[in-house]
Amino acid sequence: MLRRTLPSFARPSLLCRHMSVVAKSLKYTQHGEPQDVLKLVEDKLSDPTDKQVLVQILAAPINPADINTIQGKYPVKPKFPAIAGNEFVGKVVCVGEEVKSLQPGTHVVPLASGLGTWTTHAVYKEEHLLGISNKVGLAEAATITVNPCTAYRMLKDFVKLSPGDTVIQNGANSAVGQAVHQLCRAWGINSVGIVRNRPEIDELKKLLQSLGATAVLTEDEIRTSDIFKSGKIKRPQLALNCVGGKSATEVSRHLNDRGVMVTYGGMSREPVTVATGPLIFKDIAFRGFWMTRWSKENYNAPERKQMFQELCKLMEEGKFVAPTHEMVPLEKFKDAAAAALNFKGFTGKKFILDMSKC
Ligand SMILES: NC(=O)c1ccc[n+]([C@@H]2O[C@H](COP(=O)([O-])OP(=O)(O)OC[C@H]3O[C@@H](n4cnc5c(N)ncnc54)[C@H](OP(=O)(O)O)[C@@H]3O)[C@@H](O)[C@H]2O)c1
Incomplete structure (x- = not known):
């Protein structure tokens, strides 16, 4: 659901002033097995300006493509140092002065790919985010875009x-x-x-x-x-x-x-x-x-908007649930990555990094 737009002069309290947010992120500086190359690091984030949005990430899944990207076996090649992860659901903390469509408290999911999402907080561009109803469950929202x-x-x-x-x-x-x-x-x-x-x-x-x-x-x-x-x-x-x-x-x-x-x-x-x-x-x-590829080619297409509306509606009505999954604290990422890589056994469930309590 896209949120209503307020003129920026009417929203002074939504803006970010000296937030001093420290993000804990899973970063890597070279390709390899996730357990070997991912490091949990802390970075102080700058306040968002212009059309930027500060987001608290609530949950982010581990998909096969995320593992392949870290291994260097996926067509998407990140610039190093890179934050791992591609999907998430987050909550807007505050917005830059030119942001029109989002306000604090709104839940957001990514419209763009490769944003780096295995982190507690991030500053993203407004155009890379889609506001969705807070009534969509966290696991459903975190896994909706892929x-x-x-x-x-x-x-x-x-x-x-x-x-x-x-x-x-x-x-x-x-x-x-x-x-x-x-x-x-x-x-x-x-x-x-x-x-x-x-x-x-x-x-x-x-x-x-x-x-x-x-x-x-x-x-x-x-x-x-x-x-x-x-x-x-x-x-x-x-x-x-x-x-x-x-x-x-x-x-x-x-x-x-x-x-x-x-x-x-x-x-x-x-x-x-x-x-x-x-x-x-x-x-x-x-x-x-x-x-x-489809998302890039249809970034602002009406079919894309309609797809998200239809999926969110089914999720809100309880007619579409997240895949079988386990929520794992960010600090336990090594266990989750190893379990997601378990090619000998059967897949069983998806692992979702849980940052909602960070
Ligand atoms: N093209 C796209 O845009 C796109 C989008 C999303 C996903 N994908 C791809 O779709 C696949 C599934 O993704 P997902 O997130 O849904 O995965 P997932 O939930 O982790 O499930 C993996 C599936 O692969 C099966 N599998 C694993 N190893 C296998 C093997 N050696 N032989 C036969 N089956 C095997 C698993 O069955 P068992 O339970 O029997 O292990 C399970 O059904 C991945 O390859 C992913 O990269 C592609």
């Missing part, structure tokens, strides 16, 4: 889906996957999820079904399932892939004629292999999606 927006765009921009249509996705328990299930539920679309098998598979299936998944199958089950052949569920027109390798090939085989597979991640680190038969005889298409 995964829910990615899910939203992939469901809207590649295939025209109507109620009763079907989407299939692998990595269906990922944060993006959980967002896909919830949006599909809100829009009346069947959401078929594929996950890796594990001892707790029954609990995982129940959890994803409670979020709106129509059916959840393991990678083995989908190979032999007749879920689409039998007509139980309409064949999918859209497939979403964040895994690659055999998993992507298998998922793409279930697409309907002229269906589209959108690849947005490569968690297995294996290339996407295309089965020749479906490619030729069903004329299926393979596309890629990167939220960062």
